[in-house]
Amino acid sequence: MEHPKDFAKGLSIGIIMDGNGRWAKSRGLPRTAGHKKGAQVFQDIANYCDELGKIAYLTKANRTEQGNRSVYFYAFSTENWKRPAEEVGAIMRLFGEYLIKGFDYKNRNIRICFMGDRTALDPKLQKLMNELETDSASKTGLTVNIAVNYGGRP
Numbered sequence: 530m531e532h533p534k535d536f537a538k539g540l541s542i543g544i545i546m547d548g549n550g551r552w553a554k555s556r557g558l559p560r561t562a563g564h565k566k567g568a569q570v571f572q573d574i575a576n577y578c579d580e581l582g583k584i585a586y587l588t589k590a591n592r593t594e595q596g597n598r599s600v601y602f603y604a605f606s607t608e609n610w611k612r613p614a615e616e617v618g619a620i621m622r623l624f625g626e627y628l629i630k631g632f633d634y635k636n637r638n639i640r641i642c643f644m645g646d647r648t649a650l651d652p653k654l655q656k657l658m659n660e661l662e663t664d665s666a667s668k669t670g671l672t673v674n675i676a677v678n679y680g681g682r683p
């Protein structure tokens with residue numbers, strides 16, 4: 530796909546993960562299958578945003594030139610804890626799985642940041658999140674922000 534030179538400069542998009550259950554229902558599948566599809570789409574979008582930056586700024590790989598490109602995923606809200614335990618468990622498993630294999634972190638110029646109160650999450654997940662943030666802190670390309678256990682109310 531062709532993009533104008535400045536297309537990805539300062540790109541900042543927000544994505545609320547939604548419709549996973551409906552996607553599954555319309556295909557006669559369990560809701561967890563919809564969450565799995567949602568996680569795959571999350572990965573595709575983040576990788577695509579990374580590719581956009583490479584296309585536009587192939588020769589100028591520094592944060593200023595790339596205009597701090599960022600993508601925000603709103604993955605799991607405080608309200609979402611009210612779902613059946615089985616569904617919450619499946620979402621958390623998928624989250625961990627995609628954090629581990631979601632990107633080729635070592636070879637991609639992607640910085641990962643998490644938003645929301647992570648203290649309510651499984652300690653193993655928290656450790657993984659902290660490591661990803663630390664390991665990717667000096668990356669200069671796309672910033673992928675993932676909101677987990679986030680809420681709009683104080």
Ligand code: FPP
Pocket residue numbers: 546547548549550551552564565567568571602604605606609620621623624627628675
């Ligand atoms: C909303 O769809 C989706 C969620 C509440 C969970 C999304 C989280 C994951 C798929 C885990 C993986 C996340 C990442 C960032 C790797 P919905 O269930 O509200 O759909 P519906 O409106 O059709 O019921």
